[in-house]
Amino acid sequence: xxxxxxxxxxxxxxxxxxxxxxxxxxxxxxxxxxxxxxxxxxxxxxxxxxxxxxxxxxxxxxxxxxxxxxxxxxxxxxxxxxxxxxxxxxxxxxxxxxxxxxxxxxxxxxxxxx
Amino acid sequence: xxxxxxxxxxxxxxxxxxxxxxxxxxxxxxxxxxxxxxxxxxxxxxxxxxxxxxxxxxxxxxxxxxxxxxxxxxxxxxxxxxxxxxxxxxxxxxxxxxxxxxxxxxxxxxxxxxxxx
Numbered sequence: 686x687x688x689x690x691x692x693x694x695x696x697x698x699x700x701x702x703x704x705x706x707x708x709x710x711x712x713x714x715x716x717x718x719x720x721x722x723x724x725x726x727x728x729x730x731x732x733x734x735x736x737x738x739x740x741x742x743x744x745x746x747x748x749x750x751x752x753x754x755x756x757x758x759x760x761x762x763x764x765x766x767x768x769x770x771x772x773x774x775x776x777x778x779x780x781x782x783x784x785x786x787x788x789x790x791x792x793x794x795x796x797x798x799x
Numbered sequence: 800x801x802x803x804x805x806x807x808x809x810x811x812x813x814x815x816x817x818x819x820x821x822x823x824x825x826x827x828x829x830x831x832x833x834x835x836x837x838x839x840x841x842x843x844x845x846x847x848x849x850x851x852x853x854x855x856x857x858x859x860x861x862x863x864x865x866x867x868x869x870x871x872x873x874x875x876x877x878x879x880x881x882x883x884x885x886x887x888x889x890x891x892x893x894x895x896x897x898x899x900x901x902x903x904x905x906x907x908x909x910x911x912x913x914x915x916x
Contacts, residue, residue, distance in 0.1 A: 728803075
């Protein structure tokens with residue numbers, strides 16, 4: 686069975702500081718990995734995705750993520766956080782082997798201090 | 800491109816009534832649509848997978864007679880919550896999956912907030 690763990694429920698970061706959100710997954714085949722952001726009461730917006738190739742993936746809004754197969758991790762990073770980055774972030778895993786169903790992590794809520 | 804809409808965005812209904820939520824892919828055809836439920840401050844829980852022209856596949860623990868899913872066309876799926884009760888109050892999100900042509904990505908709708916009184 687596939688699963689995703691986001692160990693940090695909340696993270697508070699100062700504006701301008703760097704941010705790293707952790708994601709660990711369990712998947713029996715080649716995973717497709719995603720990071721989504723959700724603002725309150727809204728749907729999900731895709732930040733970036735990894736299917737294959739370069740393990741360092743660039744996304745929108747200045748985010749990047751690195752796939753580490755040996756650690757079963759897909760951590761999200763941003764060098765300098767803006768107040769508008771305050772939101773809920775979800776890591777998800779899926780793939781053809783799962784019928785393209787996505788399994789989401791529990792989410793990490795990011796608070797940005799001025 | 801790749802826009803998914805949901806209607807309504809918010810709905811309040813009385814206990815015992817049924818409510819229908821529509822999910823449309825506006826500019827692409829979706830071979831598969833997914834329905835998720837999200838409780839407050841919680842993650843998304845997959846309820847069912849819907850393929851056009853066939854019966855939906857429900858996840859374990861999801862009552863198929865309560866949450867009726869119809870996927871009548873490649874651009875429209877509907878979720879009907881039958882005989883709704885307050886515990887069905889939640890945020891329901893759909894996603895549409897175009898397949899390989901869409902980069903294996905699901906595109907999410909903006910969600911529907913259901914409140915059952």
